[in-house]
Each structure stands twice: as structure tokens, then as C-alpha cells.
Amino acid sequence: MALQGSLSELSLPDVIQLVSVSGKSGAFHLVKGEEQGKIFLKDGQIIDAFIGNLRGETAVYEMAIWSSGDFSFEPGETSAEVTVQRSNANLMMEAARRLDEWRVLSRRIPSLDLVPFFSPREGQDQVTLSPQEWILVTHVDGHRSIEDVATILRWSAFDVSKLLFGMITSGLVGLREPQEEQGGGGFQAGPSPITLLGLAEKIRTVAIDVVGPGGEKTIEKQYGGACTSIEQGGDLGVIREMVTQNSKAISLLKGAEVAAMFDEQVRPLLGGIDEGSS
Structure with a gap:
């Protein structure tokens, strides 16, 4: 019988650690809503992973921050690709670090379904943004969710959220629920002047x-x-x-x-x- 459970009860790094010490080969299947991903192990070592447009280590980190969803481990399922080179220990250390950082980010970004929009900044000076932040703001239109923006850019939701966190803190960007209608509520669809x-x-x-x-x-x-x-x-x-x-x-x-x-x-x-x- 396949190992399975809920990520709300056991974090992915803990689950992977449990399986890797046994030296098993197979694949973790992870599901959260409509998102589905896989992490492949060979002799207990992670060798490949994917979710959406992400592959390799980035995909591992993306799924490692999930606090909800379901997992199952299918022994013997293999991948012909080797997209992960780092050891499990290094991967899980980085995953744990990101999980801690995600807990901080989630105080302002509780859901990836939220829609970022530009807050009016009348009378303020021009903003100074990094190249990555400039790329991000060109995709914030007041309609796309954080998850949508990440998919379009082929970035991890974690990286998008990390950039948005600073913009939200500075007051450049706000977040709204998907069902909230725009218009008359202080929302600004595209980048501000x-x-x-x-x-x-x-x-x-x-x-x-x-x-x-x-x-x-x-x-x-x-x-x-x-x-x-x-x-x-x-x-x-x-x-x-x-x-x-x-x-x-x-x-x-x-x-x-x-x-x-x-x-x-x-x-x-x-x-x-x-x-x-x-």
C-alpha cells in the first residue's frame, strides 16, 4: 500500500526525510487544489521534480512550502531525467529555510489566490525597483492572481510573493479577494503613472x-x-x-x-x- 497523508499534518521535508533514509526509489505525488506535482527519488536521493512550468530544485522548493494538500508515495515509479544535483540534506535545509520565510510572507500574503493591484500614490516620488520587480509590475493588472502571475512569468509563487511582500510593505501594491469587483474601491488595474x-x-x-x-x-x-x-x-x-x-x-x-x-x-x-x- 502506498504511503499517503496530508501536508497539513506532516510537512513535505519531513515526509521526504522519512522515505529517503530507507533508501527507497519511487515518486511522491502531491496535490493541492488544481495543482499537481511529482518528486522522484532513486535509492532515497531526489533526482527529479516538476510542478507546472517549474522543474528540478525550484519545483522541490515550490512544493516544500505547501501547508495543505495531499501526498502519496508510489514505490518503483521512475524518471528518466536527472534535474536535481544537490544532496537531500542540502535541499531540505534550503526548503526548511524557505518554509520559515514563507511563514513571514504569509502574514501579508495569506493566499496565492489574492489579486495584486496598484495602490494610488498621489504626490509621491518615482519608485526605485530592481529589474525583477520591474518585470513583475508589468504583469500586475488588477485581475490576475499571484498564482496566475507566477505561471505567466514561469517563476515560483514563492519568488513572486517575496517580491510582492516588499511592494505591499511600501504601499505600492495592495491585495484583494478575487471576487471583489474593481472600480470605485481604490484599485488601479495597471502600473501607476x-x-x-x-x-x-x-x-x-x-x-x-x-x-x-x-x-x-x-x-x-x-x-x-x-x-x-x-x-x-x-x-x-x-x-x-x-x-x-x-x-x-x-x-x-x-x-x-x-x-x-x-x-x-x-x-x-x-x-x-x-x-x-x-
């Missing part, structure tokens, strides 16, 4: 660095136009257009290779805006 202006400034800096002497005037003109459009209510479409026009100008001034360099450098800032908005 301040956030968009900050993103435009970063793109301007990259463009000027790439184009070098002689091209600053063109870049500044496009930056000024983008800022005006944002202040008049423009959305992420203004940022897309700014990038497109900058790329065209750089191509004319410096050639296609330099324009491609610009595109490559701004891509992390945009974080797949077009993909996320489709």
Missing part, C-alpha cells in the same frame, strides 16, 4: 548609453513624448511605443546590430509585456 515614468526613465538611460554621442537629442525627444503621454493617462502601450521608436532611431543612427543590443538590454525591464497582456 509614477511606476511607468520610472520605467520610461530606465529605458531612456539604456538608450542613451547604447546610442552614444550624437543620438541623445532623439532619445530625449522620445522620452519627453512618452512622459507627456503617461501624464495624460497613457498605459503600458506608451512604453511599448517608446521602445519601438528608440530601437528604430538607434538602428538608423548606429545600425541594426546596435539596435539589437538595445533590444536585448531593455527586454529584462519589459519582462514580456506583450506576452503577459495577450
